[in-house]
Amino acid sequence: MSDKNDQEPGNAECGAGAWGRSGAAPPQYKLVPSRARRFPWPLLVLAAAFFVPTVGSRFYTFLANDVVIWALFATSLNLLVGYTGLVSFGHAAYFGIGAYATGLLMKKLGVPFLIAFPAAGVVAGLCALVFGFFCVRLTRIYFAMLTLAFAQIVWAICFKWNEVTGGEQGMPEIPYPSFDWVERLAAVLPFVGGYRTSDYYYFTCLVMVALCIWVLRRIVGSPFGRMLTTIRENAERAEFIGVNVRRYELAAFVIAGIFAGLAGGLFGIFNRGVFPDFAYWTKSSEVLIMTLLGGMGTFWGPAVGALALIWLNQQIVSYTQYWPLILGSILVILLFVFPGGLAGAVIALWRRLQRRPAGA
Amino acid sequence: MLEVSKISKSFDGFAAVGGVSFTVPQGSISAIIGPNGAGKTTLFNLITGHLRPDGGRVVFKERDVTGIAPHDLCRLGMGRSFQRTNIFPRLTVYENIQAAFVSHRGRGFNLFTPVERLYRDETESLLGAVGLLEKAGETSGFLSHGNQKQLELGIALALEPEILLLDEPTAGMSATETRDSIRLIERIAADRGLTLLFTEHDMEVVFSIAHRITVLHQGRVIADGVPAEVRRDPEVRRVYLGEGH
Amino acid sequence: MPDPSFVFAQSLSGLTAAMFLFLIASGLSLIFGVLRVLNFAHGTFYMLGAYSAFQLVQWIGVGPGRFWLAALGAATAVAILGGLVERFLFRHLYGKEELYQLLFTYALVLILSDCAKIIWGTQQKSVSRPPELTGAFHLFGATIPHYNLFILLLGPAIALAFWFVLQRTRVGRFIRAAALDRETLGALGVNVDGLYTWVFVLASFLGGLGGALIAPMRATTPGMDTEVIVEAFVVVVIGGLGSFWGTFLGALIYGQVLSFGILFFPRFSIFSVFALMAAVLIVRPWGLLGRPLK
Numbered sequence A: 001m002s003d004k005n006d007q008e009p010g011n012a013e014c015g016a017g018a019w020g021r022s023g024a025a026p027p028q029y030k031l032v033p034s035r036a037r038r039f040p041w042p043l044l045v046l047a048a049a050f051f052v053p054t055v056g057s058r059f060y061t062f063l064a065n066d067v068v069i070w071a072l073f074a075t076s077l078n079l080l081v082g083y084t085g086l087v088s089f090g091h092a093a094y095f096g097i098g099a100y101a102t103g104l105l106m107k108k109l110g111v112p113f114l115i116a117f118p119a120a121g122v123v124a125g126l127c128a129l130v131f132g133f134f135c136v137r138l139t140r141i142y143f144a145m146l147t148l149a150f151a152q153i154v155w156a157i158c159f160k161w162n163e164v165t166g167g168e169q170g171m172p173e174i175p176y177p178s179f180d181w182v183e184r185l186a187a188v189l190p191f192v193g194g195y196r197t198s199d200y201y202y203f204t205c206l207v208m209v210a211l212c213i214w215v216l217r218r219i220v221g222s223p224f225g226r227m228l229t230t231i232r233e234n235a236e237r238a239e240f241i242g243v244n245v246r247r248y249e250l251a252a253f254v255i256a257g258i259f260a261g262l263a264g265g266l267f268g269i270f271n272r273g274v275f276p277d278f279a280y281w282t283k284s285s286e287v288l289i290m291t292l293l294g295g296m297g298t299f300w301g302p303a304v305g306a307l308a309l310i311w312l313n314q315q316i317v318s319y320t321q322y323w324p325l326i327l328g329s330i331l332v333i334l335l336f337v338f339p340g341g342l343a344g345a346v347i348a349l350w351r352r353l354q355r356r357p358a359g360a
Numbered sequence B: 001m002l003e004v005s006k007i008s009k010s011f012d013g014f015a016a017v018g019g020v021s022f023t024v025p026q027g028s029i030s031a032i033i034g035p036n037g038a039g040k041t042t043l044f045n046l047i048t049g050h051l052r053p054d055g056g057r058v059v060f061k062e063r064d065v066t067g068i069a070p071h072d073l074c075r076l077g078m079g080r081s082f083q084r085t086n087i088f089p090r091l092t093v094y095e096n097i098q099a100a101f102v103s104h105r106g107r108g109f110n111l112f113t114p115v116e117r118l119y120r121d122e123t124e125s126l127l128g129a130v131g132l133l134e135k136a137g138e139t140s141g142f143l144s145h146g147n148q149k150q151l152e153l154g155i156a157l158a159l160e161p162e163i164l165l166l167d168e169p170t171a172g173m174s175a176t177e178t179r180d181s182i183r184l185i186e187r188i189a190a191d192r193g194l195t196l197l198f199t200e201h202d203m204e205v206v207f208s209i210a211h212r213i214t215v216l217h218q219g220r221v222i223a224d225g226v227p228a229e230v231r232r233d234p235e236v237r238r239v240y241l242g243e244g245h
Numbered sequence C: 001m002p003d004p005s006f007v008f009a010q011s012l013s014g015l016t017a018a019m020f021l022f023l024i025a026s027g028l029s030l031i032f033g034v035l036r037v038l039n040f041a042h043g044t045f046y047m048l049g050a051y052s053a054f055q056l057v058q059w060i061g062v063g064p065g066r067f068w069l070a071a072l073g074a075a076t077a078v079a080i081l082g083g084l085v086e087r088f089l090f091r092h093l094y095g096k097e098e099l100y101q102l103l104f105t106y107a108l109v110l111i112l113s114d115c116a117k118i119i120w121g122t123q124q125k126s127v128s129r130p131p132e133l134t135g136a137f138h139l140f141g142a143t144i145p146h147y148n149l150f151i152l153l154l155g156p157a158i159a160l161a162f163w164f165v166l167q168r169t170r171v172g173r174f175i176r177a178a179a180l181d182r183e184t185l186g187a188l189g190v191n192v193d194g195l196y197t198w199v200f201v202l203a204s205f206l207g208g209l210g211g212a213l214i215a216p217m218r219a220t221t222p223g224m225d226t227e228v229i230v231e232a233f234v235v236v237v238i239g240g241l242g243s244f245w246g247t248f249l250g251a252l253i254y255g256q257v258l259s260f261g262i263l264f265f266p267r268f269s270i271f272s273v274f275a276l277m278a279a280v281l282i283v284r285p286w287g288l289l290g291r292p293l294k
Helices: A034-038 A041-049 A058-084 A092-108 A113-135 A140-160 A180-188 A197-220 A223-233 A235-239 A245-270 A281-294 A301-317 A323-337 A341-358 B040-047 B070-076 B093-104 B120-130 B145-158 B175-192 B203-209 B227-232 B234-242 C004-035 C042-060 C066-088 C098-120 C146-168 C170-180 C182-187 C192-214 C224-239 C244-264 C266-283
Strands: B002-011 B014-024 B029-033 B055-060 B078-081 B163-167 B195-200 B212-217 B220-225 C136-139 C142-145
Touching (some): A058 A197, A058 A223, A058 A245, A058 A281, A058 A301, A092 A113, A092 A140, A092 A245, A092 A281, A113 C266, A140 A281, A140 C224, A140 C266, A197 A223, A223 A235, A223 A245, A223 B093, A235 A245, A281 A301, A281 A341, A281 C098, A301 A323, A301 A341, A323 C098, B002 B040, B014 B029, B014 B040, B014 B055, B014 B212, B029 B203, B040 B163, B040 B195, B070 B093, B093 B145, B120 B145, B120 B175, B145 B163, B145 B175, B175 B195, B175 B203, B212 B234, B220 B227, B220 B234, B227 B234, C004 C042, C004 C142, C004 C146, C004 C170, C004 C192, C004 C224, C004 C244, C042 C066, C042 C098, C042 C192, C042 C224, C098 C224, C136 C146, C142 C146, C146 C170, C146 C192, C146 C244, C170 C192, C182 C192, C224 C244, C224 C266, C244 C266
Parallel strands (some): B029 B212, B078 B163, B163 B195
Antiparallel strands (some): B002 B014, B002 B055, B212 B220, C136 C142
């Protein structure tokens, strides 16, 4: 076959090229060398993120909030696509389910955020368990099609079940969580006070997302995560080292669904409303593009992709209404030139720079 | 230890394997030989649960394991290597072996421990045993063919099998590599008390180390016994010499 | 119980919708069968076919025979576009991961649909029916426009023509061979790359034709591509990815389920088609007439 990516290592028969298996993540799987890795970049970024409302305007806080939520959504998808090699076209289903769960609980039943938010994860996780059970029995394109079908079913239900989900109009005006307790806290820690509600919500999102991403990081670096990569690399061989592939895939599917649901729960409140299109297939493709843009082969790639995409969108939309055209073109360039995404390109550059001093 | 009775499998009417039966005694080194297309790999796939047989039984350690899933078979003590190198290409050599340990020792569903800490010693000692310790940090997909085969062996050994099925372990190797490889396999089998069942094309290899040989032709067994008997068998000679192999 | 003429009319409208879907889905199925990729951009080719037909009608008017010219012209234009895309862009992705190929087709959707917006704006466009077919029949108490009848007959006609090409001509044999084993075909000296381009061209022609022909019946708007592609997916899944008659059958089933769904469970008609798609994938993933993938 022509044009095999010549960075594809070793014997091409090692299960490579199979749909989504050992193929979804490009060769830059090993992260940056340990010296750079030990430096706590993520903590630095998190700390800096807390200063956005102080330093930036309301608009920037809004953008940052958007980025933070989508970063979680994209990272959850990466568990499936980048680490297990399962390409899902219906991940937005769990995002939507989470959003509706939290929205319904908070708006219609007045449940406090601290219960409604985890509930998003639980409900989405349960649905992922049911849907995933059927999906992991299929492979390749059939898997992708079934994830799409389930997502469209979720969309159709949200779109038409007027009594519960508000139908086409969705559920506008989801209340913010109550921040009254901050006033009391501000008496003791003065720097905590004086922010707008949307800022407090931003901080909430930051904390929640940071926790979720920390958990995902642990999962990915755990034996379970390693088993997932063996499935991605060579599912057949994984079977022969005792890995019950279907069970692991289902577990990955559910975990990814839980975190997508949590992201959705946050997003519904942020967006000031929950709408059926949260589950539509084009939303699934947005998050997939984000994951690709940032780099599926790394943990932080998707988060970087979220930042890049949302920032780009913002910049472009102020000049022209033809954002899809630009996005499509960027995607084409990515696919042909930088399949490893931004993170992949950075890592490749780093490697090349490292080699120079040795007298190449 | 391993008993195969009347195993058969057809694909769309083509009988790849038809009524094959043989026994592999514990501690022995047995070989399955036959010309290309004789059904050797299919037979392996049937034994190891990769394919479901249409008929017949596979009994391992006195347990009927016909058609059970590969991952379960692994836990019972059957290890396997593949003809086309089947490793985890983008993981390093070290990670390949470590993954096998993690899976075999049942820590696969541990979601929180950082994986680097697990099974360091075991992995390193196994890498030493198969001679890949210096290459531990290399991405396995970039290894030479011979090294990948060594890695394959290592992965299979990490599962602490009682019987090891090796599908054409010296395929694609030069004469020296073949000799070294076979010596390594023999030594490891002796050290660990493994039973070996392998398929091969290279007659020299087979006749030098096998205790028992089963000859397949077009999916059926045409000879089965010690090397001396098989060498003399007229049917075998016809199949091999007659086909100009 | 709704009266028979109403049922008949619904059934017919389901059949008409099915024929359009068949035109689009057959192209999709063809591309999948041979190139093994699900072309998201197929719905966009359909949309471009509709817009091109509109444009051509603007230029050449609505005299007798003009509409047919416009429709064929539109289909040809889309076919050429498809060929160019395959030859210069898509071809370079063949060795790469299937995910990349898929995302490329999605990128095409983004790019091409925005191009359509740039050229034709966001207002609805409409095309009037060809003067030869502006009347209507009355049958069993239902009113059937001539144009609809034409579509109803055209669908099977194209299916038969297609079938004939696939089964009886040399090119058809190559196409079927390529679907089964491209490497061997290439080794036999057939220009497989060129074949792929032609397959893409043919599929795009069908998609564009579908769009051009539906223009007189439905408003041409942006967004019709994302709607129709999902419908096409449902059709090919039900019928069987890569199976030709499966696509036809899938389209028929889809059309009937949708139109009767709207009749009896109006709120759940959309739900029912996706539920059907999921059910098929769960029970018999390769569809009603498809064959299990390798």
